[in-house]
Amino acid sequence: MHKSPEHQDAHTVKRLAEAFADVGHEVSIFLMEDGVLNVVINHSPRGLSAGYDPLLERGVKIALCTYTTEIRGLNRDQFLKGVEFQSQYDLSKLVNGCDRFLSFI
């Protein structure tokens, strides 16, 4: 998923992940580009967020493209605990290992 929290796709992905996890599917989300902003820690009372924190508690795996976080000047300690930092190689393994792959670009 490439979309930042401003986009409806960010919310759609969150709701889909919740629904899939609720019926027992194993769900992984790979965030790239501005999509990584969905898992930045945001303490602002009016924080722009689709609310990805509960997904991690439900067992949904969330990974980021490390390169796209680095070029945005973001550090690892700025992200939700439990988020993994991965590469395009990891994404290719994810594509290979899944039953269904949905892209939101």
Next chain:
Amino acid sequence: MKGVLKNVVFIIWATPFNTVLFPEALRMAIGQTVSDNRVSLLLMGDGVWNALNLVPHMIGRPDIHESMELLSACGVRVFADERSLKEREIGEHGSHVEKIGRTEAYHLITDADVVMNFR
């Protein structure tokens, strides 16, 4: 499907310079070849402008030549929709690009396990 090598198609609708979508799509495409997936790029609509022999670094945009060479070395085929080329009067394009008709493009998409759409 799980664990089986996938047929992955990247559809590019984005123009070359307005965003970094095209170089990012190339980076993802190269990544997908690492797991031996069969990867194709399909240039559609304004995405066919990427078929030209462009020199993006001249205007400070990410250079795509290394990625294109790597794609070719990894066996990634780059297709351009013939009608989109014609509509934009693009007569000449890079030698790495293969022109295809809408029916072939349709089959490329419907035969894919994974489609990534870059608009």
